[in-house]
Amino acid sequence: xxxxxxxxxxxxxxxxASAIFARAGMLISAIGNERSYRGxxxxxxxxxxxxLSASEISREIGNGTVDFGVTGEDLxxxxxxxxxxxxxxxxxxxxxxxxVVVAVPDIWLDVESMADLGDVAADFRARHGRRLAIATKYWxxxxxxxxxxHGIQLYRIVESLGATEGAPAAGQADxxxxxxxxxxxxxxxxLKVLSDGVILRSEACLVRAKKPEHEGNATVARIVxxxxxxx
Amino acid sequence: MPLTDMPDFAAAILEEFAARGTxxxxxxxxxxxxxxLDMAGEDLRRRIFLTENERGASLCLRPEFTIPxxxxxxxxxxxxxxRYAYLGQVFRQRREGESEFYQAGIEDLGDRNAASADARVxxxxxxxxxxxxxxxxxxxxxxxxxxxxAVVAALGLPAGWQKRLVRAFGQTDLLEAMIARLARPQPxxxxxxxVEALLEAGDEAALVAHVEAEMERTGYLTNASRSxxxxxxxxxxxxxxxxxxxxxxxxxxxxxxLSINVSLRYAPGVLADFARSAGLPLEQAIAxxxxxxxxxxxxxxxxxxxxxxxxxxxxLDYYTxxxxxxxxxxxxxxxxxxxxxxxxxTLLGAKxxxxxxxxxxxxxxxxxxxxxxx
Numbered sequence: 001x002x003x004x005x006x007x008x009x010x011x012x013x014x015x016x017a018s019a020i021f022a023r024a025g026m027l028i029s030a031i032g033n034e035r036s037y038r039g040x041x042x043x044x045x046x047x048x049x050x051x052l053s054a055s056e057i058s059r060e061i062g063n064g065t066v067d068f069g070v071t072g073e074d075l076x077x078x079x080x081x082x083x084x085x086x087x088x089x090x091x092x093x094x095x096x097x098x099x100v101v102v103a104v105p106d107i108w109l110d111v112e113s114m115a116d117l118g119d120v121a122a123d124f125r126a127r128h129g130r131r132l133a134i135a136t137k138y139w140x141x142x143x144x145x146x147x148x149x150h151g152i153q154l155y156r157i158v159e160s161l162g163a164t165e166g167a168p169a170a171g172q173a174d175x176x177x178x179x180x181x182x183x184x185x186x187x188x189x190x191l192k193v194l195s196d197g198v199i200l201r202s203e204a205c206l207v208r209a210k211k212p213e214h215e216g217n218a219t220v221a222r223i224v225x226x227x228x229x230x231x
Numbered sequence: 232m233p234l235t236d237m238p239d240f241a242a243a244i245l246e247e248f249a250a251r252g253t254x255x256x257x258x259x260x261x262x263x264x265x266x267x268l269d270m271a272g273e274d275l276r277r278r279i280f281l282t283e284n285e286r287g288a289s290l291c292l293r294p295e296f297t298i299p300x301x302x303x304x305x306x307x308x309x310x311x312x313x314r315y316a317y318l319g320q321v322f323r324q325r326r327e328g329e330s331e332f333y334q335a336g337i338e339d340l341g342d343r344n345a346a347s348a349d350a351r352v353x354x355x356x357x358x359x360x361x362x363x364x365x366x367x368x369x370x371x372x373x374x375x376x377x378x379x380x381a382v383v384a385a386l387g388l389p390a391g392w393q394k395r396l397v398r399a400f401g402q403t404d405l406l407e408a409m410i411a412r413l414a415r416p417q418p419x420x421x422x423x424x425x426v427e428a429l430l431e432a433g434d435e436a437a438l439v440a441h442v443e444a445e446m447e448r449t450g451y452l453t454n455a456s457r458s459x460x461x462x463x464x465x466x467x468x469x470x471x472x473x474x475x476x477x478x479x480x481x482x483x484x485x486x487x488x489l490s491i492n493v494s495l496r497y498a499p500g501v502l503a504d505f506a507r508s509a510g511l512p513l514e515q516a517i518a519x520x521x522x523x524x525x526x527x528x529x530x531x532x533x534x535x536x537x538x539x540x541x542x543x544x545x546x547l548d549y550y551t552x553x554x555x556x557x558x559x560x561x562x563x564x565x566x567x568x569x570x571x572x573x574x575x576x577t578l579l580g581a582k583x584x585x586x587x588x589x590x591x592x593x594x595x596x597x598x599x600x601x602x603x604x605x
Contacts, residue, residue, distance in 0.1 A: 081277075107445050108457065110466035112421050119391065120457070120465070122398055122548065125578070128456055131269055143273055151398070151405040153272030153546060171454025190449040195421075 002046050003219050006060050006069035009037060009051035013204060016095040017070040024226040046219055055079065057207075061087050064209045068223060074100050074179060074202035078140050089205045090224045091231060096204035098179040100141055102197035105168050105175070106190040113195045114150040117175070121154050124174075135160040135173035138199075142177045145199045165189040237333060238594050240363040240601070241318060244335050247359045253316035253337055258299035260320070264291040266298050266579060271547060278324045292322035297572070297589060298579070300338050305581045311341020328595055335359075336569070336591035340576070346519070348588050349553045349571060350526035356557055356567040356590045357532065363597060367604055368560035371536055373495070374543025375523075376400055377552045378502070381516030382488050386481050388413075391472045401544030401554075410485060416476045419469055430470065438463045484509035491541035495534040499524055523553070549575040553588065564596045 007021075007028070008014045018028050027042040028049055039049030050066060057069040058079035070093065077083050104111050111117055117132075124132040132155040136142050139157055146152040158173045165185050167173040177199065180186055186193065206227050214220045248255065264281055280292040293299060296317045304313060318335035337355050342348035353371060360369055379400050383393045392413070399405040422430070429438040442459035446452040477485070487509070493501045499521045506513040528534060545554050554570035569590025576585040 105451055105455075107442060107449065107451060107455075108462060109422060109426060109442065110462055110469050112419075115395070116469065118398070119395065119469075122394060125269075127461065139273075139276070143277065147272065147274040151402050151546065153274060154548060155273060156268060157273050157276070169449075169451050169454060171456075174456050190451060 001213060001217065001219075002048055003068070003217075003223065004048045004050055004066045005223070006050050006052045006057040006066040006071075007039070008054050008057070008070060013054060013070070013096055014051070016204065017093070020093055020227060020230065023230040026223070026226060047223070061207055061209045064211055067209055067211065067214065067220065069207050069209075070204060071207060072096055072098065072202050073205050074098065074138070074141070074200055076205070076207055077200060078138050081140070086210055088208045088210055090208045091206040091227050093204045093206060093227075094231060096202075098181045098202050099193075099198050100138055100177065100179050100200040100202060101186075101193045102145065102199065103165075103176050103178065103180075103186050103191040103193050106192050111194070114146075114152070114197065117194065118150060118152045121152050125154070131156045132175070133158050133173040134175055134177055135164050135167035136177035137161055137164070138177050141199050145177075165191060237318075238598050240597070241333070241335070241594070243363055244359055244592065244594075245316075245318060247362050248316035248318075248335070248337065251314075251316075251337070251355050251358070253314040256300055256303060256315050256317055257319060258293065258296065258303060258317070260293050260322075261290050262293050262299055264289040266302065267291060267294055270298060270549060270575065270578065280322050280324075280330075293320075294323045295321055296334060296336060296591065297338060297575070301340075301576055301579055301581075301587070304338075304340060304585075305576065305579060311585055313340045314338075315340070333594035334591045335594060336589060338587060338589035340587045341585050342588075343586060345552065345571065345586060345588075346522040346526040347530070348586070349523050350530040350532065352569060352588050352590055353527065353537075353553075353555055354530045354532050356555075356569060356592065359592060360557060360566055360597070364559065364566075364600055364604060367600065369536060369557055369566075370538070370560045371532075371555055371557050372538050372540055372543060373553060373555045374401070374540055375520060375553055376544050376550060378513075378516045378520055379488075379541070379544065381513050382485065382511065385511040385513055386477060386485065388477070389468070389471045389475050391468050392475055395472075398546065398548070401542070401546050403542065406489070406542075410482065413475070413477045414479075414482060416474050419473045430466070435463060435467070438466075481509075484511065489542040491539070493539055495524055495527065495537040495539055498539040545570065549573075549578055555590070559600050562600065564600065565593065566597050566600060567592050 007017050021028050028039050029042060030036040031038045031040055037051045039051060041047050052060065054071045055075050057071040058075045060066040061069045062080045076087060080086055111120060121132040134142060134155055135158045137160060142157060146155060160167055164176050164178040166189060167176055169189065267275055267279065279294045282290050284290055300315050300317060315338045320331055321334045322331050324330045337352060339348055339352050357369060380397055383396045396409060399409055429441060439459045442462055446455055446459065488505060491501060502517055502520060506517060543554060549572045550570050551573040552571040556565045557567040558565055567590050571588040573586045576587055
């Protein structure tokens with residue numbers, strides 16, 4: 001059986017992932033030219049590398065078309081329903097740190113926690129004729145955090161695929177759910193994170209698609225062990 | 232097996248609906264999605280089938296009938312009282328069962344006598360089920376948000392806390408966490424010294440001016456949804472909430488109330504005893520509750536088959552009073568579910584307040600129950 005590993009196809013994520021694999025004794029090279037989207041591990045025949053975009057890696061893990069992937073936990077949990085049944089985080093890789101957070105305008109002096117936000121959301125329609133609007137690209141994580149964890153049902157999601165931090169000032173939404181690594185973009189846009197508003201502390205992970213044929217497979221075990229060994 | 236045809240007992244249900252003085256209505260399968268998401272919240276998004284039209288408007292396959300029937304009522308403006316009945320396919324992704332299935336139900340709009348209207352729809356649902364599940368014992372569980380609201384009000388908590396508890400009604404974990412929190416006050420933190428000083432001085436106008444200046448400075452003012460006055464008003468309310476707590480006796484009373492689970496035959500006595508021993512003034516709520524019990528008896532319902540569970544509620548802001556579920560005795564599958572939703576029609580845009588109560592029958596579960604009965 002050939003084991004396929006999905007790796008980020010460009011940028012910091014690609015470099016950092018390759019570096020970890022190299023440290024773990026798995027030197028990755030592209031097949032053909034440098035820009036090729038297929039790769040191999042030197043000296044290993046039964047492993048294939050597929051270079052994919054980070055969000056594609058989550059989807060392919062969900063479909064089981066790749067066996068392993070390196071991607072952010074935020075993308076995995078956003079892309080996959082019932083994520084823990086379908087995948088396993090084999091290792092946290094220590095780079096690509098970012099928190100998915102609930103942030104509200106700084107000037108909402110009365111809102112420090114999700115409970116406060118629940119109060120505001122409950123009255124919002126009566127006061128403003130519409131539900132509280134949240135700008136985000138994280139539909140699933142937002143729903144889980146608001147609906148399942150904090151019992152807040154009454155809000156609407158406004159899809160935002162970029163510059164989400166600007167949505168409240170631009171009047172597109174009231175608050176946001178977005179990733180932040182240093183928090184400086186939030187501060188620059190006069191937003192603050194709620195005290196219990198961290199939905200997920202994400203980082204790049206080596207993720208394995210849960211497949212029955214992985215049971216007892218030596219290559220699978222060796223990859224996990226090698227990566228864990230250098231962290 | 233997917234239901235490709237109407238269940239064979241559909242005709243019997245429609246007959247019963249007609250006999251019970253209802254008007255049959257139908258609604259388009261493809262509906263604008265916004266009213267459903269506005270009413271039930273974003274959580275519904277995962278469970279409905281969404282699509283877009285060419286102009287980018289969000290559409291969905293009808294996930295239920297109540298909202299379309301109410302919207303149709305508002306559009307046609309034919310006045311109340313009205314008793315609508317429906318039977319048709321709905322589309323929802325569920326953990327168990329097919330995602331297209333049949334529902335039938337009644338929406339009873341505009342009857343000002345809540346007790347008798349409540350009793351009437353429960354009896355409507357019971358007689359439909361008795362007709363298509365002959366010989367099966369049925370069990371009704373009812374809940375009542377109005378009684379819970381009265382208990383919470385009688386405890387003497389600030390209005391903001393009352394609203395929080397009422398919002399959590401029906402969600403056990405959330406409610407328990409709030410009750411635990413109520414055992415001890417929590418101060419408000421994270422305010423700047425300048426804001427603290429203005430709050431301390433009680434200078435509301437200065438505080439509003441401060442918030443407004445800050446909004447102006449950060450360029451947030453033009454599109455701000457919440458005004459400076461709204462933020463300051465809630466900040467003051469929050470201070471009040473933060474200081475609020477309940478003494479042990481009242482906490483115990485609240486917990487005791489939520490644990491009530493009793494046959495409707497004894498429910499009025501149990502509720503009256505609770506009010507007396509807890510020392511809570513609940514006369515009005517008790518009168519409403521008792522009137523409904525009497526209405527049940529008048530409408531011919533067997534009180535022995537009905538259980539009142541005090542903690543039973545639905546966490547949606549349009550439900551206001553009665554909620555109920557009917558199962559076959561000894562089974563968990565909910566065959567019929569309903570309740571009073573007095574706030575919905577106004578939320579959907581009706582100009583007048585229209586009291587409303589109704590129920591839906593889950594025909595796929597009923598079909599299963601019919602098979603096991605055989």
